[in-house]
Amino acid sequence: MDIVTAQEMYERDRVAMEAAGLDGKMLMENAGRAVTYDLLRHIRKEHTIVVLIGAGNNGGDGFVIARTLLNLGYDVEAWQVVPDAKITGDAEAHKRIFQASGHPYRLLKSSEDLNTSLGRADVCIDAMLGIGVKGRLKEPYVDIVRLCNEKSIVRLAVDLPSGVPADEGQEDFEAFQAHYTSIIEAPKQSAFLQHTQPYYGEWSVVEIGIPPKQLPDPRRRLWDGADVKRTLPERDAHSHKGSHGKGLIIGGSPLMPGSVAMTARASLRSGAGLIAVSTDPEAIPAISPYVQEATFVEGRDGGQVPDLEGYDGIAFGMGFGRDSKKENVVERLIEEKETPLLVDADGLYLLKGFLPALEKREAPTVLTPHPGEFAHLSGLSIKEILNSPFSHSKNFAEEHGVYLVLKGPSTIITSPDGEQRVDISGNAGLAKGGSGDVLSGILLSLMMQTEDVWDALSNGCFLHGTTADLLVQDGHSKVDLLASDVIEGLSRTFRTFSS
Numbered sequence: 273m274d275i276v277t278a279q280e281m282y283e284r285d286r287v288a289m290e291a292a293g294l295d296g297k298m299l300m301e302n303a304g305r306a307v308t309y310d311l312l313r314h315i316r317k318e319h320t321i322v323v324l325i326g327a328g329n330n331g332g333d334g335f336v337i338a339r340t341l342l343n344l345g346y347d348v349e350a351w352q353v354v355p356d357a358k359i360t361g362d363a364e365a366h367k368r369i370f371q372a373s374g375h376p377y378r379l380l381k382s383s384e385d386l387n388t389s390l391g392r393a394d395v396c397i398d399a400m401l402g403i404g405v406k407g408r409l410k411e412p413y414v415d416i417v418r419l420c421n422e423k424s425i426v427r428l429a430v431d432l433p434s435g436v437p438a439d440e441g442q443e444d445f446e447a448f449q450a451h452y453t454s455i456i457e458a459p460k461q462s463a464f465l466q467h468t469q470p471y472y473g474e475w476s477v478v479e480i481g482i483p484p485k486q487l488p489d490p491r492r493r494l495w496d497g498a499d500v501k502r503t504l505p506e507r508d509a510h511s512h513k514g515s516h517g518k519g520l521i522i523g524g525s526p527l528m529p530g531s532v533a534m535t536a537r538a539s540l541r542s543g544a545g546l547i548a549v550s551t552d553p554e555a556i557p558a559i560s561p562y563v564q565e566a567t568f569v570e571g572r573d574g575g576q577v578p579d580l581e582g583y584d585g586i587a588f589g590m591g592f593g594r595d596s597k598k599e600n601v602v603e604r605l606i607e608e609k610e611t612p613l614l615v616d617a618d619g620l621y622l623l624k625g626f627l628p629a630l631e632k633r634e635a636p637t638v639l640t641p642h643p644g645e646f647a648h649l650s651g652l653s654i655k656e657i658l659n660s661p662f663s664h665s666k667n668f669a670e671e672h673g674v675y676l677v678l679k680g681p682s683t684i685i686t687s688p689d690g691e692q693r694v695d696i697s698g699n700a701g702l703a704k705g706g707s708g709d710v711l712s713g714i715l716l717s718l719m720m721q722t723e724d725v726w727d728a729l730s731n732g733c734f735l736h737g738t739t740a741d742l743l744v745q746d747g748h749s750k751v752d753l754l755a756s757d758v759i760e761g762l763s764r765t766f767r768t769f770s771s
């Protein structure tokens with residue numbers, strides 16, 4: 273499923289109308305009807321419903337939705353919140369159809385009238401503003417949105433909650449706080465940003481008849497279970513441990529042995545053939561009992577850097593510490609340009625001074641920062657990153673020729689040529705120490721078992737988050753879930769998604 277900006281959405285409309293001969297009124301009828309049937313899951317026959325209709329085509333959708341609900345016998349009050357002169361084009365055509373169907377509507381004169389109506393309602397459908405919103409809400413929408421948000425009614429939004437910007441990059445806004453949003457055709461960037469996603473509530477996407485084939489590719493899409501099933505590697509019966517990748521994990525320290533232990537165990541649980549761990553010798557007694565299948569290798573000539581030859585993948589950084597004296601490890605890892613390399617956690621801090629050297633590497637380089645680590649790597653502030661995660665991660669990945677996994681409730685996985693996938697699986701139970709170590713283990717393992725590194729990273733993020741979701745569904749809570757629970761939960765998830 274593509275993820276679009278407002279501009280890309282308008283372009284899709286135009287292409288659909290030109291290529292498929294669909295005109296705006298048909299698209300609006302399709303949109304309004306599809307949204308109505310999507311919203312019916314949240315509406316009961318006995319509910320009183322207020323439909324708020326704005327000035328543009330989002331409002332036009334509102335006339336179609338109100339008419340469809342009234343035709344189905346629901347108790348609907350349609351409120352046009354702008355003067356008649358503002359209702360134009362396709363929206364005006366659908367207003368005429370609404371009226372010709374014998375349905376009344378109310379014209380907003382004062383917010384008191386609307387307040388009374390909202391006071392009697394059970395459900396409020398926001399068809400005021402969609403992707404055409406620019407800047408902060410202007411009156412009368414600010415008042416109306418505040419009235420709606422303070423009422424204890426079910427708030428449903430059409431395409432996106434009024435006031436929420438469609439695109440990344442705008443932090444200052446006020447918006448309708450929806451419990452559920454019915455998104456038309458394709459999710460917009462704001463459905464995936466930490467400061468705007470909460471206004472959508474739960475959401476799903478309705479199809480309105482736009483032919484996918486002729487559409488321009490936004491090079492940004494949601495990675496879902498069907499994608500995982502299609503791309504997760506088959507494990508053939510005649511394989512042997514050598515064919516599923518021999519991985520090396522460099523990390524851990526006497527005070528942080530658990531991180532590299534979890535990375536190693538997660539990697540083996542995800543199908544790695546052999547895992548060797550290079551760590552501080554004092555940490556081995558704490559690691560080995562937890563992951564007996566792992567072997568240990570010493571740093572060459574007693575240093576921190578083991579022999580890097582003969583591995584199918586290397587993961588570096590978890591629990592390693594940020595002591596700059598250890599930067600020689602980074603230099604050696606970059607010189608070892610033939611082996612796919614994943615750098616996480618403390619490794620990202622040590623990598624900062626060597627970014628230009630990454631271009632020397634021929635094998636894939638994967639960086640897996642959370643926003644704080646990405647801020648350190650990129651020199652951006654966390655606020656800037658969260659405000660525009662798509663463009664910042666795209667620019668960084670293209671500039672340094674790396675795969676970038678920018679972790680969060682929506683994890684953006686960017687390839688070196690700037691194409692992006694988003695994984696929205698997972699829950700707050702993952703916001704704990706060790707989650708990143710487990711993810712790194714899964715990613716290292718899948719990178720070694722899959723030709724396509726980008727598929728491996730996308731699938732690894734999805735399996736990690738989905739395992740946490742399945743565990744919370746089956747009895748864990750977001751409070752008690754441990755990173756190590758996710759490792760043990762992987763077997764069920766792999767069974768579910770590998771054909």
Ligand SMILES: NC(=O)C1=CN([C@@H]2O[C@H](COP(=O)(O)OP(=O)(O)OC[C@H]3O[C@@H](n4cnc5c(N)ncnc54)[C@H](OP(=O)(O)O)[C@@H]3O)[C@@H](O)[C@H]2O)[C@H](O)CC1
Nearest residue numbers: 299300327328329330401402403404405406408409410431
């Ligand atoms: N294929 C599709 O996706 C389809 C989508 N549909 C729906 O159409 C809207 C987009 O319609 P559009 O008319 O382009 O824009 P909006 O309806 O979102 O809003 C336009 C009006 O909003 C006013 N506006 C803009 N910014 C503000 C603001 N900050 N405060 C208040 N009002 C604002 C603007 O009025 P101006 O006087 O400022 O110009 C416009 O009148 C999309 O979201 C879908 O819901 C189609 O129905 C079907 C196909």
Ligand SMILES: [K+]
Nearest residue numbers: 398401432434
């Ligand atoms: K809306």
